[in-house]
Each structure stands twice: as structure tokens, then as C-alpha cells.
Amino acid sequence: xxxxxxxxxxxxxxxxxxxxxxxxxxxxxxxxxxxxxxxxxxxxxxxxxxxxxxxxxxxxxxxxxxxxxxxxxxxxxxxxxxxxxxxxxxxxxxxxxxxxxxxxxxxxxxxxxxxxxxxxxxxxxxxxxxxxxxxxxxxxxxxxxxxxxxxxxxxxxxxxxxxxxxxxxxxxxxxxxxxxxxxxxxxxxxxxxxxxxxxx
Numbered sequence: 295x296x297x298x299x300x301x302x303x304x305x306x307x308x309x310x311x312x313x314x315x316x317x318x319x320x321x322x323x324x325x326x327x328x329x330x331x332x333x334x335x336x337x338x339x340x341x342x343x344x345x346x347x348x349x350x351x352x353x354x355x356x357x358x359x360x361x362x363x364x365x366x367x368x369x370x371x372x373x374x375x376x377x378x379x380x381x382x383x384x385x386x387x388x389x390x391x392x393x394x395x396x397x398x399x400x401x402x403x404x405x406x407x408x409x410x411x412x413x414x415x416x417x418x419x420x421x422x423x424x425x426x427x428x429x430x431x432x433x434x435x436x437x438x439x440x441x442x443x444x445x446x447x448x449x450x451x452x453x454x455x456x457x458x459x460x461x462x463x464x465x466x467x468x469x470x471x472x473x474x475x476x477x478x479x480x481x482x483x484x485x486x487x488x489x490x491x492x493x494x
Contacts, residue, residue, distance in 0.1 A: 295466065295467060295468050296398075296399060296466055296467035296468070297393070297396075297397075297398035297399065297467065297468050297470070298398065298399045298400075298401070298461055298467045298468070298469050298470070299389075299390070299393040299398050299399070299400045299401070299469075299470045299471075299472075300400075300401045300402075300403050300457060300469065300470070300471045300472070300481065300485070301386065301390060301400070301401070301402050301403070301425075301471075301472045301473075302402075302403060302404060302453075302472060302473040302474060302475070302477075302478045302481070303402050303403075303404035303406055303411050303429075304404060304405070304406055305474040305475055306383075306386060306472050306473055306474045306478070306491075306492070306493070307382060307383055307386040307387065307390070307402070307472075307493070308381045308382055308383065309381055309382075309383060310381065312378075312381065312406055312410065312411075313351075313354075313406060314326070315374075315378060315381065316370075316371075316374050316407075316410050317329070317358055319370070319373070319374045319377070319378070320358070320359075320367075320370040320374065321358055325358075326358075329354070329357050329358055330354075332357065333350075333353055333354050333357055336349070336350045336353050336354070337350055337354070347447070347449065348443075348446070348447035348449065351405075351447060352441070352442060352443055352447075355407075355432075355441060355443075356440075356441025356442065357441075359432075359439050359441060360439060360440060360441025361438055361439065361441070362438065362439045363437060363438055363439075364434050364437050364438060364439060365437070367409065367432075367439055368409055370410075371407075371409040371410035371413055372413045374410050374413075375410060375413035375414045375416075376413070379414070382414065383493045383494075385492075385493040386472070386492070386493040387418070389472075389492075389493070390415075390418060390425065391418045394418055394423045394425065399426075399461070399467070400423075400425040400426070401425055401426040401427070401428055401457065401460070401461070402415065402425050402426070402427045402428065402429070403428045403429075403448065403453045403456060403457060403481060404427070404428070404429045404430075404448060405429070405430055405447055405448045405449040405477055406429055406430065407429055407430050407431075407432055408427045408428070408429030408430065408431060409429075409432065411427050411429050412427040412429075415427065426460060428448060428453075428456045428457070428460060429448055430443055430445060430446075430447050430448045431443065431444040431445040432444060449477040450476070450477050450479065450480050451480045453477070453478065453480060453481040454480045454481055454484045457469075457481070457484070468486050468487075469484065469485040469486050469487075470485060470486065470487045470488075470489075471484070471485035471487070471488045471489070472488075472489045472492050472493075473488070473489075473490060474490065474491045474492075478490075
């Protein structure tokens with residue numbers, strides 16, 4: 295039977311959420327603070343469960359990156375991954391590398407934007423293979439980011455939908471999943487083996 299390992303990214307394979315770290319890296323500290331202040335009404339409503347998480351996230355993303363050239367955004371994502379490898383949990387990275395080395399299929403399933411998640415795994419120690427990255431995708435038009443998402447926020451039930459889309463025939467593989475938050479619950483429940491808050 296095929297073996298499939300799926301890993302959440304933020305908080306599972308990293309020590310912290312990467313959205314804020316990426317905004318700080320790409321835009322600078324003061325621009326980040328000013329942007330969060332401008333978007334604070336939506337963030338407060340989200341924290342009070344009066345506004346959907348994905349809409350608040352998209353508004354925040356649009357404020358900082360709407361209108362950016364895609365080439366500029368992708369370059370910032372690659373630079374972020376190169377300069378922030380310290381965010382990765384080494385035990386999680388070893389588990390991911392072991393799964394790849396043993397021939398398992400491996401996917402990173404994350405609500406984060408896949409443009410900055412994927413470069414973290416361009417090279418996994420001890421293997422020449424890369425995991426599949428299933429993240430939230432950004433919408434582009436004429437080579438620029440619109441500020442909107444091209445897919446649903448890859449969170450909760452959407453994680454399971456994306457796994458099933460890329461890895462159908464569920465009865466033909468054994469699924470091992472790793473996650474650390476409410477957004478991973480459905481993915482962990484869907485797995486044959488689910489590990490909550492591993493690598494700590």
C-alpha cells in the first residue's frame with residue numbers, strides 16, 4: 295500500500311506563523327505596523343468571530359501585496375525562505391526527509407501562500423525529492439497580484455478537499471498527518487494516523 299505523509303506548515307513544521315514574518319521581511323517593520331493598524335477593524339471582528347478568517351486574511355494580503363508584480367513577489371518569497379530557515383523545526387524536517395528517503399509521497403498542506411512555503415523545501419537534506427505543496431494560491435492578472443486569492447483558504451475542510459483532489463483513491467494509500475491547530479482538525483480526522491502538535 296502507498297504511504298502518504300501530509301504536514302501542516304505554520305506551527306507544525308515551523309516555530310511560528312509565517313504570514314507576519316513574511317510581511318515584515320517583504321515590506322519592512324514600520325510599513326507592517328501601519329498596515330496592521332489600518333486593517334485592525336477587520337482583525338478585531340475576526341477575533342470576535344464576527345468576520346470570516348479568510349476574508350480578513352485576504353484584506354490584509356491585498357493591503358500589502360495588491361498590485362505587486364508577480365516576479366517581485368516570487369523573488370521576495372524565495373529570499374524569505376533562504377533567510378528564515380531558522381523558523382523550521384529540525385525534528386519535523388528530519389521526519390519529512392525520512393519519509394521522502396523511504397519513498398513515501400509527501401505533501402505540505404498549508405493555509406499560507408504556497409509561493410513562500412514551497413521554497414523552504416527546494417532542498418530537503420538527504421534526498422533529491424521535493425514534497426508537493428498544497429497552499430492558498432494568489433490571483434494574478436497581467437503579471438500582477440490582484441490582492442485576492444485564486445483558491446479557497448487552505449484551512450479546515452479545504453485541506454481535506456485539496457488532499458483528495460491531488461491524491462484520490464483513498465483506499466489505496468495509508469495516510470499519516472501532522473498538525474497543530476483547529477485548522478488541521480479535519481485533516482487529522484481524515485488520516486489513518488494523526489499527530490497533534492508533534493516535533494515539540
